[in-house]
Amino acid sequence: MMFQSLKNCPYYLVSRVYLAVTSALKKGMASSGVNNVKPAYIGALFTLWSEKSLRPSELGRKAGLEPSSMTGLLDRMERDNLVKRTPDPQDRRASRIELTTDGLSAKGPVREAVTQTLDTLFAGIPDTDLETTKRVLRTVLINCSKEGMK
């Protein structure tokens, strides 16, 4: 893979898009009055809105984070009154993550703010191009998870 300028390097582009979209989501949430949800919570929240009561490691697997990353994330989400840890009665090593009332009621506003922000940022991009992009990114993820790359 050859590229002359950084703007032509897919890694550079992905990095910048990640940071820029994260920043836009933060502002989008704030201007929708959602003040206790940070961009990093989105994956965990979306997962918990469809599946109640997961373990930290399961939640991490679904949201794409390592177990050791979940500890701090869940600490912050608990501090922000979105989830609570409950001891798992079946397994005293484990805990269950459950939405609080605030975490549940955030569903509407957060989906709204995320949808609106992404609609704005992806405006003017043909559907087929967006589908191609998502397919490419999924392929890269699969390649990353192959032996020797993990």
Add this chain to the structure above:
Amino acid sequence: MMFQSLKNCPYYLVSRVYLAVTSALKKGMASSGVNNVKPAYIGALFTLWSEKSLRPSELGRKAGLEPSSMTGLLDRMERDNLVKRTPDPQDRRASRIELTTDGLSAKGPVREAVTQTLDTLFAGIPDTDLETTKRVLRTVLINCSKEGMK
């Protein structure tokens, strides 16, 4: 923008790809014997290999980082013997960033390792799809930089 699963959310995909490729680059460099270059240095190094002696803020603009992010990055790159800060004789507020001997000689091995890693991770993706993806990502960056989004 609607999506049922996280795997269909472009922000989720971009986040995961960024983290997974970063991790792969770290390993790719290590296995090429490049031990003092971290993935976050790549943008700055590529820039300095084509333009000598930039100010921290200029380097940040070209590499896509805020000035306040440059301080720590340059601290680490100096610690790792890749660059050095020189006081700017024209402006005592400013400094010039220059490659060290190590920073210069890293060019070959780093370009090699990055190229090889990205080739592996983007294997099997048609050129036209990759071009579409890069175009989409550039469009998103432009949308992010518009008024109200910054």
Add this chain to the structure above:
DNA sequence: ACAATTTAATTCGTATACGTAATATTCGAA
């Protein structure tokens, strides 16, 4: 039953990036 292994979660140290505020210097207008 129980020692060895595996598993769940956390702790710790580090890297990465940002925004806001502080500091130092330069520049421009009066």
Add this chain to the structure above:
DNA sequence: TTCGAATATTACGTATACGAATTAAATTGT
């Protein structure tokens, strides 16, 4: 020329994520 605005960089606090090591509990092989 001197004072106030603009600029370059850094300092500081916070968020985010990882890997390696640790702790505690469950599981497995014998």
